[in-house]
Amino acid sequence: MKILMKNFRKNKRDGSPAFIPVLLILALCAVLIAVSMGQVNIPLDQTVMIILKKLFNVELPGFKDIPTSYFNIVWMIRFPRTLTSLMVGMGLSLCGIVMQASVENPLADPYILGISSGATLGATFALMIGVGSIPVIGNVGVAGCAFTGALAASFLVLFFANIGGKTTGAKLVLAGTVINSMFSAFSNMIIYFADNSQALQSVTFWIMGSTASATWNKVPMVASVTLITVIFFLAQSSNLNLMLMGEEAATTLGVNLTFWRRIYLIIASLITGILVANCGMIGFVGLVIPHITRAIFGANHRILTPYTVLIGGIFMTVTDLLSRMLVTGSELPVGIITASIGAPVFLYMLLKKDYGFGGA
């Protein structure tokens, strides 16, 4: 690690994040391995052949010998799912950085602005009361309700934090906490009164998060939203840096803090809403990945943002693979794995002295 850091410092001058190629290759490997492995192990070369054929229409010798079942598993089930995991990891960790900078609080994660509880309320409502049977709203489904709930919650938070004129980071976090407990209370009320054990199980599964429902028709939406947001925030690194200087310093260094903060939070809420609506709530990624990356590479967003996004993507791809592999014949919700890996890592960093999480 020390040598890595030294090398890294040398490269810093020209502002080029030197490890991007390495991480890109790692990400590619992670995706390929995740697609090959599972209940049925498929040889890596056959996986590559299937993907090459489908993506670039390149047919390597030997393609004809691949069984159709392999083809279906790789292309119809695992590939869209792995891509979704990659995007979710990228998106959530990106939102983590953005939220931490916007509210200038190292504790912030994509869920701090009440987004999680809003989404949960939406999903609980859909699953327990059964919107499926109601025309029009029924088509929107659980995902749509969760998304609406997430957005409603974050707009409420922005609204409350803005009362009294000046929005501060502290006010945003507090408003988020209030909305969180209020919405959780509503969800619990619905769960308590609705007597539907089957729906309860799907609510539970949903709260724990999973990419199992990923299909090809959901991938374009998730991928395009994530990639566009990543590009947008890569272009904003200088503003994000200045936001970390504190409200006063950011203002005197020329950032229109109120304006950008609102824009960033709305964009981050939107993307979190979409991700949560598709995969449920996957905790800890948005909190832990930015901190780990910051501990290794420093807080400068010019470098931090691309690294965090890639590391987040790799992390989710691998944990999703684990969620399929750990228990034979069954599947663990991925949220359980991210939390059980994330928490000890976070603790380790807390105990290590040279990363302060902020409080010097």
Place this chain on the structure above:
Amino acid sequence: MNLEVKELKVTLGRTNIVKGVSLKVEEGQSVGIIGPNGCGKSTLLKAIYRVNPIEKGKVLLNGKSMACMTPKEVAKNIAVVGQFNEMSFDFSVEDMVLMGRSPHKKMMEAFNDEDYCILDDALEKTELKGLRDRSFLSLSGGEKQRVILARAIAQKPKLLILDEPTNHLDVKFQFEVLELVKSLGISTLSVLHDVELSARYCDYIYALKAGKVVKEGTPQKLLTRETIRTLYDVDSEIYNNPITGALSVTYLPGREAV
């Protein structure tokens, strides 16, 4: 660059803190504000650099109202060295100082050789060259203050606003910082806790009490026993120090006013 503040009023919460203050900073002039704790010095400065909302009155920069300027435009002209520099996140000294260049950059623009030259120069002037790779949060209070000053220098402002810039500094750096600021040759508006320091480094001083200017003038004219008495409720003796020749203040607390 000249700054003109006209009849400025600032209310925070329900308390009217600055009650109609007017002041002027001419090109290249170094202007000081003195006054007791809670007289509204910092509140006034914050209103000028647009962190506090202005209730009434105007701030003009070269005759142009600052209310119509974008934050970036203001940041190209005014740099601020504040009193508190608490941060929740850590950066290297070099990164911190480089951020002073950002108002001069477009959204995606990377730092170029010129920026790095300015960075080196700012680090040199503040004697921070040896600390450039250190993490900001690991520095001492005085070193942090110098980093903030270096950032302000890198900003290449035309007006520098200083809010108790010598707060955490050793005697050596107190003088060095103020000498350095003076050597930049730009207009400055500063709040200094130390009356002797303001007498030494300011061309013109405004004395503030309870949100109002009670007296103004050159240090020689303004600093009298009566002024000190009105501002701080303390008796004093003011004289030209026989060794340095500078204006000196000796406080005589507990002595009955004559």
